[in-house]
Amino acid sequence: xxxxxxxxxxxxxxxxxxxxxxxxxxxxxxxxxxxxxxxxxxxxxxxxxxxxxxxxxxxxxxxxxxxxxxxxxxxxxxxxxxxxxxxxxxxxxxxxxxxxxxxxxxxxxxxxxxxxxxxxxxxxxxxxxx
Amino acid sequence: xxxxxxxxxxxxxxxxxxxxxxxxxxxxxxxxxxxxxxxxxxxxxxxxxxxxxxxxxxxxxxxxxxxxxxxxxxxxxxxxxxxxxxxxxxxxxxxxxxxxxxxxxxxxxxxxxxxxxxxxxxxxxxxxxx
Amino acid sequence: xxxxxxxxxxxxxxxxxxxxxxxxxxxxxxxxxxxxxxxxxxxxxxxxxxxxxxxxxxxxxxxxxxxxxxxxxxxxxxxxxxxxxxxxxxxxxxxxxxxxxxxxxxxxxxxxxxxxxxxxxxxxxxxxxx
Amino acid sequence: xxxxxxxxxxxxxxxxxxxxxxxxxxxxxxxxxxxxxxxxxxxxxxxxxxxxxxxxxxxxxxxxxxxxxxxxxxxxxxxxxxxxxxxxxxxxxxxxxxxxxxxxxxxxxxxxxxxxxxxxxxxxxxxxxx
Amino acid sequence: xxxxxxxxxxxxxxxxxxxxxxxxxxxxxxxxxxxxxxxxxxxxxxxxxxxxxxxxxxxxxxxxxxxxxxxxxxxxxxxxxxxxxxxxxxxxxxxxxxxxxxxxxxxxxxxxxxxxxxxxxxxxxxxxxx
Amino acid sequence: xxxxxxxxxxxxxxxxxxxxxxxxxxxxxxxxxxxxxxxxxxxxxxxxxxxxxxxxxxxxxxxxxxxxxxxxxxxxxxxxxxxxxxxxxxxxxxxxxxxxxxxxxxxxxxxxxxxxxxxxxxxxxxxxxx
Numbered sequence: 001x002x003x004x005x006x007x008x009x010x011x012x013x014x015x016x017x018x019x020x021x022x023x024x025x026x027x028x029x030x031x032x033x034x035x036x037x038x039x040x041x042x043x044x045x046x047x048x049x050x051x052x053x054x055x056x057x058x059x060x061x062x063x064x065x066x067x068x069x070x071x072x073x074x075x076x077x078x079x080x081x082x083x084x085x086x087x088x089x090x091x092x093x094x095x096x097x098x099x100x101x102x103x104x105x106x107x108x109x110x111x112x113x114x115x116x117x118x119x120x121x122x123x124x125x126x127x128x129x130x
Numbered sequence: 131x132x133x134x135x136x137x138x139x140x141x142x143x144x145x146x147x148x149x150x151x152x153x154x155x156x157x158x159x160x161x162x163x164x165x166x167x168x169x170x171x172x173x174x175x176x177x178x179x180x181x182x183x184x185x186x187x188x189x190x191x192x193x194x195x196x197x198x199x200x201x202x203x204x205x206x207x208x209x210x211x212x213x214x215x216x217x218x219x220x221x222x223x224x225x226x227x228x229x230x231x232x233x234x235x236x237x238x239x240x241x242x243x244x245x246x247x248x249x250x251x252x253x254x255x256x257x258x259x260x
Numbered sequence: 261x262x263x264x265x266x267x268x269x270x271x272x273x274x275x276x277x278x279x280x281x282x283x284x285x286x287x288x289x290x291x292x293x294x295x296x297x298x299x300x301x302x303x304x305x306x307x308x309x310x311x312x313x314x315x316x317x318x319x320x321x322x323x324x325x326x327x328x329x330x331x332x333x334x335x336x337x338x339x340x341x342x343x344x345x346x347x348x349x350x351x352x353x354x355x356x357x358x359x360x361x362x363x364x365x366x367x368x369x370x371x372x373x374x375x376x377x378x379x380x381x382x383x384x385x386x387x388x389x390x
Numbered sequence: 391x392x393x394x395x396x397x398x399x400x401x402x403x404x405x406x407x408x409x410x411x412x413x414x415x416x417x418x419x420x421x422x423x424x425x426x427x428x429x430x431x432x433x434x435x436x437x438x439x440x441x442x443x444x445x446x447x448x449x450x451x452x453x454x455x456x457x458x459x460x461x462x463x464x465x466x467x468x469x470x471x472x473x474x475x476x477x478x479x480x481x482x483x484x485x486x487x488x489x490x491x492x493x494x495x496x497x498x499x500x501x502x503x504x505x506x507x508x509x510x511x512x513x514x515x516x517x518x519x520x
Numbered sequence: 521x522x523x524x525x526x527x528x529x530x531x532x533x534x535x536x537x538x539x540x541x542x543x544x545x546x547x548x549x550x551x552x553x554x555x556x557x558x559x560x561x562x563x564x565x566x567x568x569x570x571x572x573x574x575x576x577x578x579x580x581x582x583x584x585x586x587x588x589x590x591x592x593x594x595x596x597x598x599x600x601x602x603x604x605x606x607x608x609x610x611x612x613x614x615x616x617x618x619x620x621x622x623x624x625x626x627x628x629x630x631x632x633x634x635x636x637x638x639x640x641x642x643x644x645x646x647x648x649x650x
Numbered sequence: 651x652x653x654x655x656x657x658x659x660x661x662x663x664x665x666x667x668x669x670x671x672x673x674x675x676x677x678x679x680x681x682x683x684x685x686x687x688x689x690x691x692x693x694x695x696x697x698x699x700x701x702x703x704x705x706x707x708x709x710x711x712x713x714x715x716x717x718x719x720x721x722x723x724x725x726x727x728x729x730x731x732x733x734x735x736x737x738x739x740x741x742x743x744x745x746x747x748x749x750x751x752x753x754x755x756x757x758x759x760x761x762x763x764x765x766x767x768x769x770x771x772x773x774x775x776x777x778x779x780x
Binding site: 067068069092096099103104105106107108109111115125126 | 282286288289290291292293296297301324327328329330332333
Binding site: 548550553561587589 | 717742753761776
C-alpha cells in the first residue's frame with residue numbers, strides 16, 4: 001500500500017465518512033491542499049504513538065470549540081470522536097467544560113453543533129451524565 | 131466537610147499545588163472571584179461524571195494552547211495533567227497536535243510552556259514518543 | 261422563593277424574553293448546562309453590587325462584539341441591553357467603538373446583528389446619534 | 391473633487407463594486423460608520439505610499455482568513471484582490487498558507503469563501519498552481 | 521485651537537497621563553500612526569454623543585480583557601476608566617464579568633493587570649464590592 | 651542533497667538566521683516537531699509556485715500581527731521579510747494596516763515588535779513612508 005493510500009485509510013479509520021467527504025469535496029477545487037490535510041494531520045500527527053485516538057479526538061473537540069470560528073470542523077470531529085469510540089457523554093462533557101476556558105458563548109455554539117451531530121447519529125439528548 | 135472545603139480539596143486533588151497557589155494568591159485581592167473559580171470549574175464541571183479527570187485535563191491543555199492568550203493557565207494545567215496521571219508524552223502530543231487546529235505559533239508557544247513545566251518537574255526532554 | 265427560582269426571575273428581569281427562550285431551549289437537551297448558565301452568570305455575577313445592570317449589559321455587548329465568534333449571544337444581549345434601559349444610541353455606539361479595539365470586521369458583523377435586533381424591536385435606523 | 395469624493399473613488403478603485411455595495415448598504419442604517427470605514431482605511435491607510443495595492447490586498451486576505459470571524463469581509467477582499475490585479479493563484483496561495491499560522495480550520499473556511507468568489511467571477515478551480 | 525490640538529487635549533482628558541505617554545512614545549518611531557490613534561479613536565469615536573465617557577471606558581475595558589492579547593492596552597484603559605470617574609469596583613466588576621463571556625483565563629489575566637494599575641494608583645484591594 | 655537538507659536550506663534562505671535558530675533550539679527538546687515545522691511550512695507551502703517569497707512573508711507578517719498571540723513568531727517573520735527583500739516601509743505598512751482589520755491593540759503590539767527587530771537590524775525609525 002502506498003504511503004498516500006495508507007494515510008487516506010487512516011483518515012477514514014479516524015474521522016469516518018464525514019471527514020472523508022470533506023477531503024473528497026476539497027480535492028476537486030484544491031487538490032494539493034486536500035493532500036496536505038491528509039498528510040500532515042493524519043500522516044504525521046494522528047499516526048504518532050504516545051496518545052490514544054480517543055484522547056486525540058477529545059482534545060480536538062476541545063480546541064475546535066474553544067477557537068470559536070471552527071464550527072464546521074467541530075461538526076466533523078464530533079462525528080469522529082464518536083467514530084473512534086468516545087461515548088456521547090464524553091463529547092458533551094468536553095464541550096460543556098469549554099465554558100470555563102473559552103466562555104459560555106463558545107460552549108453554547110459548540111453544544112448546538114453537538115445537538116445536530118447527535119441527531120444525525122440517532123443519539124438521544126439529554127445523555128445520561130447531564 | 132462543608133461544600134466549600136470539599137471543592138478546595140477537589141481543586142488540590144486535580145490541579146495539585148500549582149493550582150492551589152493560584153487560588154490562594156487570588157483570594158487576597160479578589161476573594162469572591164477566588165471562590166467562583168473553585169465553585170464553577172471544580173464544584174460544577176470537574177466533579178461531573180461522564181468524563182475522566184485525565185481526559186478533562188488533556189482537553190483543557192488543548193483548549194488553553196489553542197486559545198493563544200492563556201499561557202499562564204496552560205502552565206497550571208500542564209502541571210495538573212501530570213498530577214492526575216497523564217504521561218509526559220500525552221501532554222507533549224496534545225500540544226503538538228494543536229499546530230493542526232490553531233497553527234504553528236500557538237503550538238510553539240505551548241511547547242515553550244511545556245518545556246518550563248517539565249524542567250520544574252524533573253522530566254527530561256525529548257520524551258520517548260518524540 | 262427558592263434560590264433557583266430567584267435566579268430565573270433575575271434572568272428574565274435582565275435578559276428579557278429572548279434570554280429566557282435560549283435557556284428553555286437549552287434545558288431540553290442539556291439540562292445541567294442550562295442550570296449553570298443561570299447560576300454562574302446570573303446568580304453569581306449579574307446579581308453583584310458594584311456595577312449597574314445597564315453598564316453590565318453594555319460591557320457584555322462590547323465583549324461579545326469584540327470576540328467575533330459570539331454573534332448569537334450578541335443578539336440576545338443587544339435585546340437585553342434595551343430591556344434594562346439602554347438607549348438604542350448607546351447600543352450602536354458601543355458596537356461602533358469596537359472597530360477601534362477589535363477591527364472593522366468585528367464591528368461590521370456586530371452592526372448587522374444590531375440592525376436585526378432593532379428591526380425586531382421596532383426601532384428605526386439611523387438613530388439620532390449617528 | 392472633495393476629500394470625501396476622493397476617498398469614495400479610491401474605495402471603488404481598490405475594492406471594486408463589492409466593497410462599494412457594502413458601504414452603500416451600511417450608509418442607510420449607520421451613516422457615520424459608513425463614513426469612517428471610507429475615511430480611516432481608505433483615506434488614511436490604503437492611500438499611503440510604501441506598499442503596493444496588490445500587497446495591501448494580499449495582506450488583508452491573510453489577516454481576514456487568520457482571524458476566523460471575518461468571512462464576510464474576506465469575501466469582499468478576495469474580490470478586491472482580484473480587482474487590483476492579484477492572480478487567482480496568489481489569492482489561493484495566501485489562504486492556503488494560513489493553515490500554517492492559524493490552523494487548518496481557518497484555511498478551510500477561507501478556501502470555501504474563495505471558491506464562492508471565484509464562481510462569482512468565472513474563475514475555474516483548480517487554478518494552475520494547485 | 522487646531523483640530524489636532526483639540527484631539528490631543530481630548531485624549532489627555534479621557535485617558536489621562538498614561539494614554540498620553542503611549543502616544544508620545546509612539547510618535548518618535550511611527551509618527552503617522554500616532555496621529556491616527558488620536559484622530560480615529562478620539563477625534564471620531566470618543567468625541568461622539570450618544571454614550572457617556574464612563575460607559576465608553578467600561579466597554580473598552582470589557583473588550584480589551586475579552587480579546588486576551590491586549591493586556592498593555594487594558595492597562596492604559598483601566599487607568600483611563602478611573603480617570604474619567606469609574607469607581608474601582610466598577611472596573612473590577614467588568615473584568616470579573618468577562619469570565620462568563622471569554623472564559624476564566626482572560627478574566628484572570630485581566631485581574632492581574634487591574635491589580636498592577638490599582639497598586640500604581642494607590643487603590644487598596646479587595647475593593648468594597650468583592 | 652536529501653529532501654530534508656533541501657528544506658533546511660530553504661528555511662535558511664527564507665527566514666534567515668533567526669528562523670534557523672528557532673528550529674535548532676526546538677530540535678533539542680521536540681525533535682519531531684522541529685522536523686514538521688520545516689517539512690510542512692517550508693517543504694510544502696513556501697516552496698510552492700504561484701506566490702512570491704516577498705508576498706508570502708508580508709502575508710505572514712499580517713496574519714501573525716492580526717492573531718495577537720503570535721508576537722514571538724512575528725519577530726522571526728519581520729526579520730524574514732527583510733531577509734527576502736521586503737523594504738522596512740513595507741513591513742511597517744503591513745503592521746499599521748492591521749489596525750483596520752484586527753484593531754489598534756494588535757497593531758500597536760505588532761509595531762513594538764517591529765521596533766525591536768529594526769533596532770537589531772540597524773534600521774532607523776521613522777522610515778521614509780511614515
